[in-house]
Amino acid sequence: MARTRFAPDFDPDCGDTALSSARQDIVIGRWQGLRELLRATGPDWTARGHRMRLLAQACAGSSTVETWLAAEPHSADALVLRAATETTRAFNVAIAAGRGVPIGQHRVDAAVLACLAAAEAGPDDPTPWISLISVARLYPSGVRRQELARWWDELHRRDPQSMEGHLQVLHYYSARWHGTHGLMYDFARDAAGAAPAGCALPVLVQYARVEEYRHAVDTAGGGSTSVNLGRHWNHDGALSDVRRTWERWIMGRAGSEVAPGELRDVNYLAHAACLAGAEEVAAPLLQMLGRRFTRAPWSYTGDPVQQITRRQAQWAPRA
16 A cells, blocks of 8 residues: 655644634634633643743734733733733844844833733743743843843742743853853753753753854855855764753653644754754654654754655654
């Protein structure tokens, strides 16, 4: 029997059907579905962070979160979502302005104030602190080191293994924003080294490698073909990093099911393993993913469908 043609599925909600339903509510301006989703999510911080990030992207172009707040002005969930939405809106303005073009400080300040209000309303919730660390990047010179450290301490106290929180600090420390490659990699490796077995934090090293690549592309002022990165993805250190993340994270996990909130992280490791030529890591990761993929980071190194399909044909187990 002929083998079914493989096609990756880039579901923007990563298979989170409850989230998909709530995002449909945003389209029609109905906020009650958001309230029910976030109430049901509870203190599952990984799922909450994933859902809050994607809800904020959907709310950024509508007034749904403002309508919710008008109806329930003291709702902690509404205030946290409003903070994440204001952060997304600020980044949307920055993207439209273009890299290196500062946006109005009043917009960044407004997002910060929304985050602080959300943190006060939800004292146990790490999510507003993730938004704060994220929006700090938009200040032309960043924020004072003491302030960033304080925000980080607040986040870490609430969720010491927050993948999204660590990722926002990594972005802040990257050369594309307010740091250097060295500072970024030091942060990633320190977090990876302190992570317990089965925790996703070791994949921060793979995120850092992508950030380094993107900085090189940005600096060159053109596409990846104009960048001479030599063996950026497959030198001995990159290969060792892939194997180390596999051993510390994937080998320590319980089961092979990939939750929506960790799908992007697994994609980053699979991408790194494929480009490093680490078949012993790439093949089982591709099997874990099945057809579920995220466009990033594949889109940074070429056409995502072509890359994934080629690797799948090369390494995926045959029926």
